[in-house]
Amino acid sequence: MKKGEIEPRSYRDAMANFAGAVHVVTTDGVAGRRGVTVIAACSVSDTPPTVLVCLNRENRSNDRFAENGVFALNTLASEHRPLAAAFSGMTGLSQTDRFAAAEWETISSGAPALAGAIAVFDCRIVAARSVATHRILIGRVTGLRFGEGEEPLLYFRRDYRLLERD
Ligand SMILES: Cc1cc2nc3c(=O)[nH]c(=O)nc-3n(C[C@H](O)[C@H](O)[C@H](O)COP(=O)(O)O)c2cc1C
Numbered sequence: 375m376k377k378g379e380i381e382p383r384s385y386r387d388a389m390a391n392f393a394g395a396v397h398v399v400t401t402d403g404v405a406g407r408r409g410v411t412v413i414a415a416c417s418v419s420d421t422p423p424t425v426l427v428c429l430n431r432e433n434r435s436n437d438r439f440a441e442n443g444v445f446a447l448n449t450l451a452s453e454h455r456p457l458a459a460a461f462s463g464m465t466g467l468s469q470t471d472r473f474a475a476a477e478w479e480t481i482s483s484g485a486p487a488l489a490g491a492i493a494v495f496d497c498r499i500v501a502a503r504s505v506a507t508h509r510i511l512i513g514r515v516t517g518l519r520f521g522e523g524e525e526p527l528l529y530f531r532r533d534y535r536l537l538e539r540d
Pocket residue numbers: 396409410411412413414415428429430433435461462463529
């Protein structure tokens with residue numbers, strides 16, 4: 375490691391202090407259905423509505439997202455902690471069993487939209503770029519759904535958290 379370079383472990387320890395919303399990003403199409411728990415997702419623009427998600431490209435199953443050309447970013451509510459664990463692979467369930475644990479619909483792209491998600495951003499992939507270990511997928515939002523009363527599920531210091539009220 376060269377002088378001034380940051381160790382990956384230190385980077386992860388610092389990033390663990392970054393509180394993030396938890397999403398399950400899904401896809402479906404010619405390459406097949408898949409869902410993955412992510413926190414590396416954010417808004418890019420409202421004109422036109424655009425979001426991005428970063429997926430580990432060392433996991434070849436994640437190629438399905440680019441191959442299908444669509445994804446839905448499903449932002450999880452506080453009750454979805456077991457779903458987040460299932461779609462992170464921690465519980466050892468197959469993709470079929472992970473999807474069977476919740477109710478799904480389609481909005482416009484054909485990617486599964488989680489019924490009861492705090493928000494769903496249904497997207498067509500308009501650009502993709504590989505950076506280091508990950509692939510950044512940029513999605514033009516083609517369909518939307520959002521709730522009103524649900525509380526979000528958060529991830530902070532390597533654990534799920536809920537919002538505290540003042
Ligand atoms: C809280 C949390 C956040 C995650 N965020 C991301 C992410 O932003 N991008 C990513 O590629 N993987 C992320 N992962 C890891 C993937 O969820 C995991 O590698 C994937 O679901 C494994 O799928 P598989 O068992 O089908 O291979 C995250 C995991 C957890 C628990």
